[in-house]
Amino acid sequence: MTTYTALLRAINVGGTGKLPMARLKAICEDAELTGVRTYIASGNVVFDSEKDEMAVKMALRTRLEAYAGRPVGVLVRTAAEMAAVLDRNPFSDRAAKWTVAIFLDEPPRAGALEDVRGMTDEEIVPGAREIYVHYTSGMGRSKLKIPAAASGTARNMNTIAKLVELAGSRR
Numbered sequence: 001m002t003t004y005t006a007l008l009r010a011i012n013v014g015g016t017g018k019l020p021m022a023r024l025k026a027i028c029e030d031a032e033l034t035g036v037r038t039y040i041a042s043g044n045v046v047f048d049s050e051k052d053e054m055a056v057k058m059a060l061r062t063r064l065e066a067y068a069g070r071p072v073g074v075l076v077r078t079a080a081e082m083a084a085v086l087d088r089n090p091f092s093d094r095a096a097k098w099t100v101a102i103f104l105d106e107p108p109r110a111g112a113l114e115d116v117r118g119m120t121d122e123e124i125v126p127g128a129r130e131i132y133v134h135y136t137s138g139m140g141r142s143k144l145k146i147p148a149a150a151s152g153t154a155r156n157m158n159t160i161a162k163l164v165e166l167a168g169s170r171r
Contacts, residue, residue: 001048003035003167005082006060007103008043009073009153019043019068027067031059037166044159046079046166053078075103075153079167081129086160090125091134096157098138101130102149109148118143 021038028036033047064072108126121136
């Protein structure tokens, strides 16, 4: 049995992709995931499964698309991978609420940060299957565009720490 975290893209953010967390829990249980727990209403869910990462991802994507009537981005990490994202945070000495990991399906390609636009005082570092960003002046003011992260989904370090805690309590 593996403990996973699923991160949904564009759910309950800015008035798009409305998905009550009770419904997300039911969708996960329908996919035969166990010990399902959601965290805040932005598409974060921790659960256990005998399935591998790709099977979990496809089961959730299929059910979420049926619910939403459109594709929903789903990124899946094991509990150990989520803990590693937190441990590798290159901005651990900065404000956790202004530091994010943008989760990707694949490792950032070489040169992935060369076409970044709108950068002012942000700091960016590639990770294993994520891109770390510290928004020195806050995310709300930023005009930063990272084309390599367009299909990813971001979570701040406070949220990641809570998800790691929830996943750790499931082991």
